[in-house]
Amino acid sequence: MDRRLPMIALGFAALLLGLGARAEEPAAPIAPPQGEELEKLKAAFRRPEAPPPAPKRNPPTPEKIALGETLFFDPRLSRDQAQSCASCHDPDRRWSDGLARASGFQGERLPRRTPGLMNAAWGLAFQWDGRAETLEAQARMPITAPNEMNMDMTLLTERLRAVAGYAPLFEAAFGPAPEDGALIDETRILDALASFQRSLVSERAPFDAWIEGEEEAIGPEARRGFALFAGPARCSACHSGWRFTDDSFHDIGLKLDPEAAEPDLGRGAFVPPEVVGLRHAFKTPSLRDLAPEGFHMHDGSLRGIAAVIDHYVEGGEKRESLSFEMRPVPLAAQERADLVAFLESLAAPEAPRAPPPIP
């Protein structure tokens, strides 16, 4: 007998039961858990008290972070000197650009949205497809990508050495040039950029205040939304922890771009082809500091938080690679509104930031 038959039968039974359960969903909004259960839940989303982690090889210092910030805002890092890192990662737009898809070298429209940078120090993999294992490795990628800043690291090093104002900044950050090396080199440029990125941490949001005991910091809608988020809606299966990401890769069933020459495989391009589940899989983004009416998802294909929730309600396109965590989530209108209120409570007030002087 086919070993799979019992499993298939169980699957159909589950499907029918699932549909039945859905039909019996109570219409009234749920209330958040309370008491010990709530405290346990809150602990899973509490901000860490420790400073941002950093690799032992590249410990942060104020001077290194300041140098990294200067480099980050310097358009010399692009070949045509027209684009800095901050051109796309704009601090006034929560370190993104407000566009559905990023604008690359000389205005080329890129296939993916510019991700925000906050809390990257705690990240485990970088870029939408996770192809960078460290922030140091990541920092090099947009600088050298032909369709982004299109720069050559050797050329960049020479260019910065020719700027008199950079020498004291590098010396303050790294000390004098070693006997067998140069004051300004590729490693130091990337280390400084990575250190600056590690210093970017989300400000305290209303949700954080509520987690820490300020009961009125968020309203009843957001509290109900949190209960849904961490409960029946299962959003926290992937959007977990205080950063609301598992730093992992999932195909959530977004429509593939019909205009693309080839479908974007995301993480699937970096794993063996037999790993079907990673095709069209992208890194789970953090949910902190979202722009409520902004573009979302790796390809900017959905606009507004409400549209994102609608996507999860529907469950995404069914295909072989669709994440096992993706299944339709029936939500009433009030429940959707509660989720939106909760997600909005994760945004801290924007803090104006003036760009540093460029030498």
Place this chain on the structure above:
Amino acid sequence: MALSGFFMRVEVAALAAVLSLGFAASRAQGAGEKPVAGEICATRAEAPEAAGALPESSAEASAEAPSGTEEAEAAGAPRSFTLIIHHTELEQVEFETRAGDELIFRNTGDIAHNLYLTYEDGTVETLHTQPPGTEKRTILKASGRVLVRCWIHPIIRLELDVAAAE
């Protein structure tokens, strides 16, 4: 009443998740993924879970391993080691393995995984999608450092020093 409504919905969701395992497992096989050698799928793995009988630690599981008798141990016969994955935590246990031993990965969490092993010579063995409540089995094929990771969840990581077969 409202609070009990919350837990009722959680229970409904949990029940649906548990019951959907059969569907998920059949989907994984139906998708044409080649089962790994010695893999047992949902039918065998879910039964003890449903009865609440899943061992809670690898130590217990190892003691119950089918080939773990003293005679087998003395003869250098292959042994089985069970490792628990709960959500994104792969149990960090210390045990001495050797080539030919069997590893059983038991997913007791509520999310799917896709584990793979990388041997010292660069050989990669993928264990394919592992829905919640299922087990994946593999035989350690060579001695040396073996790295266990998950394609989906980079946080999952376990390094093993595998001795040569006796």
